[in-house]
Amino acid sequence: MMVPVRCFTCGKPVAAEYEEYVERVDEGEDEEEVLDDLDVDRYCCRRMLVSHQELVDTVAPYQ
Amino acid sequence: MEFEVENIEGDGRRAAFVVRGATPAFVNGVRRAMLADVPTMAIDTVDVYENTSVIFDEVLSLRLGLVPLTTDLEGYELPEECSCEGEGCTGCEVSVLLDVEAEDEDTTVYSGDLEVEDPEIEPAQDGIPIIDLKPDQAVVLEATARLGRGRDHAKNQGATAAAYKHLYRAVEDGGGGEDVLRGYVETLDGDVVDMSEYDGRVSEAFDDDVGFETVDDAFVFEVESDGSYEAEQMVSEAALSLSERAEELADTIAT
Amino acid sequence: MNVTILSKEDSSVEVEIGGQDHTLLNVLKDSLLRLEDVEAATYDMNPEQSGSKTDPILYVETVDSDPLDAIEEAANNLQEDAESFEEEVRAAL
Numbered sequence: 001m002m003v004p005v006r007c008f009t010c011g012k013p014v015a016a017e018y019e020e021y022v023e024r025v026d027e028g029e030d031e032e033e034v035l036d037d038l039d040v041d042r043y044c045c046r047r048m049l050v051s052h053q054e055l056v057d058t059v060a061p062y063q
Numbered sequence: 064m065e066f067e068v069e070n071i072e073g074d075g076r077r078a079a080f081v082v083r084g085a086t087p088a089f090v091n092g093v094r095r096a097m098l099a100d101v102p103t104m105a106i107d108t109v110d111v112y113e114n115t116s117v118i119f120d121e122v123l124s125l126r127l128g129l130v131p132l133t134t135d136l137e138g139y140e141l142p143e144e145c146s147c148e149g150e151g152c153t154g155c156e157v158s159v160l161l162d163v164e165a166e167d168e169d170t171t172v173y174s175g176d177l178e179v180e181d182p183e184i185e186p187a188q189d190g191i192p193i194i195d196l197k198p199d200q201a202v203v204l205e206a207t208a209r210l211g212r213g214r215d216h217a218k219n220q221g222a223t224a225a226a227y228k229h230l231y232r233a234v235e236d237g238g239g240g241e242d243v244l245r246g247y248v249e250t251l252d253g254d255v256v257d258m259s260e261y262d263g264r265v266s267e268a269f270d271d272d273v274g275f276e277t278v279d280d281a282f283v284f285e286v287e288s289d290g291s292y293e294a295e296q297m298v299s300e301a302a303l304s305l306s307e308r309a310e311e312l313a314d315t316i317a318t
Numbered sequence: 319m320n321v322t323i324l325s326k327e328d329s330s331v332e333v334e335i336g337g338q339d340h341t342l343l344n345v346l347k348d349s350l351l352r353l354e355d356v357e358a359a360t361y362d363m364n365p366e367q368s369g370s371k372t373d374p375i376l377y378v379e380t381v382d383s384d385p386l387d388a389i390e391e392a393a394n395n396l397q398e399d400a401e402s403f404e405e406e407v408r409a410a411l
Contacts, residue, residue, distance in 0.1 A: 003192060005129035006218075006289075011220045012289065013191060013290065015191045018192065042224070056118075056195040065402075066402055068403075070410050085403070087348075089345055091345070095341040294411075299407050302403045303404055306401050306404070309397040310397045312342070312346070313393035313394050316321060316386055316390045
């Protein structure tokens with residue numbers, strides 16, 4: 001559904017970086033560089049953003 | 064113990080420093096206290112008046128709870144230590160309001176839309192997406208934020224990283240040995256260098272015949288906070304919580 | 319803090335320390351072992367395989383002084399250490 005607010009493993013708040021991450025990757029920037037730039041250093045936090053699938057638009061019609 | 068603390072780098076939420084003159088048990092106590100004992104403010108209960116979004120009330124409440132709030136330990140007590148005995152009063156809780164309606168376009172509700180009654184307390188980040196609203200959907204709710212400890216709920220774990228390791232020291236005529244070292248290393252002159260500046264490569268940072276050993280009583284700490292505190296405040300609060308417990312034990316034993 | 323003395327002899331003691339975990343006890347044990355007169359000090363987080371549902375038990379043996387005094391001294395030393403550490407941290411960071 002929505003991006004998890006915090007990293008499941010370490011608890012770092014990662015949700016605030018998600019929109020910028022998606023935007024910059026869509027513009028063709030390299031994922032690795034964007035994550036480094038956003039100070040998402042640990043791989044536990046990186047997977048939170050990399051592997052997230054936004055589903056709100058998919059389920060919206062079924063409310 | 065005679066401590067010596069040396070700052071390496073820090074910018075608010077992150078800090079790295081060397082502690083000299085400590086035992087492994089002591090630094091571990093501080094680390095554990097940072098993770099589990101230092102209280103942080105977080106939303107704890109939510110009264111949902113209206114929620115017509117596609118997110119369930121429970122999920123919404125969890126997301127609200129996970130938003131880090133700046134913590135003011137002077138102004139608030141833990142509910143169980145408060146004079147109201149956990150009933151809830153202005154000394155241990157603060158109310159948070161959220162009222163957003165998406166009129167005719169898609170709207171995302173951010174943590175910055177939360178209105179906290181006390182200006183001292185605010186979301187540590189304004190850009191955390193809480194919920195997506197489609198046209199005509201709305202959320203109206205009133206929440207209560209309280210102090211809590213990391214050992215009771217992960218939302219109250221103020222330190223997102225609290226780690227230490229022994230300090231490495233370069234020694235003369237050590238005969239090389241290491242090719243790659245990570246983290247912080249003390250040079251022959253006693254300075255502490257960050258090996259990531261050299262991409263971890265020992266040959267670039269040191270002479271060929273330098274060897275390495277760990278310093279028994281020196282520890283390199285790396286601390287990152289979730290925004291509830293500045294990193295250094297987190298470390299001092301952890302040390303204070305350890306000293307409070309020790310004092311309490313000494314007093315109890317003495318009587 | 320709820321402290322119960324489970325058994326006590328001239329040079330040894332077993333105390334149950336309510337509501338505490340490794341955070342305090344491991345540091346306290348270290349502080350105890352650094353006292354001249356303490357011969358042995360350890361603690362059990364999981365006495366009688368309770369699955370940590372009970373409180374930890376601290377065991378202390380001394381050479382010839384009251385073990386309870388040793389615990390008190392160790393706790394006082396720890397408190398001083400933690401306070402001086404806090405001052406150092408505030409000064410340095």
